[in-house]
Amino acid sequence: MTSQPRLAILGLGSMTGAILTGLLAASVTTPDRISATTRSAASAQERAAKHGVTVHSSEEDPDANLTAVREADVVLLGVKPKDIVATAREIAPALRPETVVVSVAAGVRAETIAAALPAGQPLVRTMPNTPLTVGSGVVGVAPAAGVTEEQRALVESLFSGSGLVVPVTEEQLSAVVAAAGSAPAYVFLLAEAIAKHAVQLGLDRADAEAMAAATVKGAGLMLQRGVQSGDQTAEQLRKAVMSPNGTTERAVAVLQEGGFERLVAEAMDAAAARDREMGEEFAG
Ligand SMILES: NC(=O)C1=CN([C@@H]2O[C@H](COP(=O)(O)OP(=O)(O)OC[C@H]3O[C@@H](n4cnc5c(N)ncnc54)[C@H](O)[C@@H]3O)[C@@H](O)[C@H]2O)C=CC1
Numbered sequence: 151m152t153s154q155p156r157l158a159i160l161g162l163g164s165m166t167g168a169i170l171t172g173l174l175a176a177s178v179t180t181p182d183r184i185s186a187t188t189r190s191a192a193s194a195q196e197r198a199a200k201h202g203v204t205v206h207s208s209e210e211d212p213d214a215n216l217t218a219v220r221e222a223d224v225v226l227l228g229v230k231p232k233d234i235v236a237t238a239r240e241i242a243p244a245l246r247p248e249t250v251v252v253s254v255a256a257g258v259r260a261e262t263i264a265a266a267l268p269a270g271q272p273l274v275r276t277m278p279n280t281p282l283t284v285g286s287g288v289v290g291v292a293p294a295a296g297v298t299e300e301q302r303a304l305v306e307s308l309f310s311g312s313g314l315v316v317p318v319t320e321e322q323l324s325a326v327v328a329a330a331g332s333a334p335a336y337v338f339l340l341a342e343a344i345a346k347h348a349v350q351l352g353l354d355r356a357d358a359e360a361m362a363a364a365t366v367k368g369a370g371l372m373l374q375r376g377v378q379s380g381d382q383t384a385e386q387l388r389k390a391v392m393s394p395n396g397t398t399e400r401a402v403a404v405l406q407e408g409g410f411e412r413l414v415a416e417a418m419d420a421a422a423a424r425d426r427e428m429g430e431e432f433a434g
């Protein structure tokens with residue numbers, strides 16, 4: 151494709167809002183080439199003001215989703231997993247054969263979505279995460295059968311200016327949910343816990359929250375730099391903080407003896423298992 155893509159975003163919410171912010175910041179396309187929808191009129195108004203794009207509500211205009219997809223090169227399905235099939239079925243009559251449908255939904259399998267679309271409609275499953283909004287996201291991209299190289303590249307180009315794009319198989323998407331899609335929440339939980347306890351240890355709440363945020367950001371930047379350059383792994387960076395018989399050694403020992411690694415693994419297993427479970431739950 152030579153010009154910037156025309157994009158329909160059905161269900162402009164937390165995840166697709168993050169994608170949209172990231173792709174507009176990266177100048178992948180322009181606001182006038184985007185048509186988006188939400189369920190309620192209030193959320194349509196709020197999202198239009200936030201992103202500077204046209205947003206229609208499916209409650210106010212029952213044809214909003216159909217209208218949004220007619221001219222689109224790419225349709226992002228951003229509704230909840232339980233609503234994906236109904237939305238795919240709803241838009242099917244208005245899709246052009248070359249329009250690429252992209253799902254960001256956890257769990258719902260390509261074959262389930264494809265069954266609701268016209269036969270042969272190009273379909274790509276993805277698993278993004280919300281840090282795309284600040285240009286530091288991750289997205290796993292798994293094209294379904296029949297997607298051309300050009301269509302795959304078009305979908306990847308929506309994300310490549312705002313994060314790490316990892317081509318994966320559909321089977322690997324459950325691991326991507328565990329390691330990336332859900333993972334910002336683990337980091338936010340850690341920041342919450344650090345800030346809460348810093349208050350118990352005597353800091354002001356505002357200072358504690360700012361300190362937790364700055365530490366997560368700083369550690370993240372160091373880790374990314376280390377991994378990208380191949381110079382330092384997470385383990386090496388951690389060990390560089392741990393002076394022998396110092397404070398960090400004591401803290402990390404508490405985390406390790408308390409089963410930190412096992413807990414993270416169990417949390418990731420739970421996320422991946424729920425992803426697979428949703429695949430069954432929403433299968434036709
Ligand atoms: N929130 C996250 O961090 C991530 C979410 N996802 C996936 O993204 C999808 C959306 O999740 P969130 O953004 O968290 O939910 P959300 O609730 O923020 O967004 C869903 C949007 O869909 C709209 N919607 C519902 N029914 C509609 C209809 N019939 N027509 C038009 N719009 C409709 C709602 O108004 C809302 O704006 C899910 O499938 C989820 O699995 C994937 C990766 C990460």
Ligand SMILES: O=C(O)[C@@H]1CCC=N1
Binds near residue numbers: 256327331332
């Ligand atoms: O919690 C969820 O189901 C979605 C998918 C990954 C992040 N949020």
